Amino acid sequence: MIKILVAGFKGKMGATATKMVLEHDDFELVGVLDPFEDNTNLKQMAEYPEIDVPIFKQKEDVLSVEPDVWIDFTIPKVAYENTRFAIDHKIAPVVGTTGLTEEQLVELTARSESVKIGGLIAPNFAVGAVLMMQFAQKAAEYFPDVEIIELHHDNKLDAPSGTAIKTAEMMSEVRTHKKKGHPEEQELIKGARGADFEGMKIHSVRLPGMIAHQQVQFGGVGEGLTIRHDSYDRSSFMTGVALGCKKVVQLEKLVYGLENLL
Structure with a gap:
């Protein structure tokens, strides 16, 4: 016991x-x-x-x-x-x-x-979230163009979430470094493109009604790949x-x- x-x-x-x-x-x-x-x-x-x-x-x-x-x-x-x-x-x-x-x-x-x-x-105790991070790390070997959107309830105190940071860290271990976006892009409102982690963008959404959700969005020539995990209940x-x-x-x-x- x-x-x-x-x-x-x-x-x-x-x-x-x-x-x-x-x-x-x-x-x-x-x-x-x-x-x-x-x-x-x-x-x-x-x-x-x-x-x-x-x-x-x-x-x-x-x-x-x-x-x-x-x-x-x-x-x-x-x-x-x-x-x-x-x-x-x-x-x-x-x-x-x-x-x-x-x-x-x-x-x-x-x-x-x-x-x-x-x-x-652990930034996330959901087994599905751990698998999501591992799948995203594997995909990052082939898709260096990637952004993370994490969505949580509006009482969460830290942003980005620990899960998003951990995911970015894991992807950076295998990803070819590449700064996202056009070299001449300009933010008309500061923060519009999200936080930057070694060239990857992380976007934090905080809304009532949500628990914990994360989407890792990959883009390639003529294709895209989305890896997402949702926790609907604690x-x-x-x-x-x-x-x-x-x-x-x-x-x-x-x-x-x-x-x-x-």
């Missing part, structure tokens, strides 16, 4: 993860974390009337329940601090919060290696989160991307 703590349990992703842990036969929910929650136990909340699990306001207090895995769906600044804390106390982090910097990822990976604790930071991410929780306890370092565990 893997003992799990969920940080950010009141958010939409955190709440979905909490329910997944409660319903999974191999997991035991030993605590949840939210610094702004007044209740001290889940059973005090209408959503969990029969669940006797402590609610912690300070991360230091979670050590009393000795979790094996720390699931984190918070915000970038908090997620970085939480992940560093978890690693230092030999709790394997499974982090779905995006927006961590490259420097933070390098530091956290090195820190995990020094204490030999596994962990996972439950689509839970297969990957559950897989991460099972796998990280067997690792001795932090990895970035769910594809490393498939």
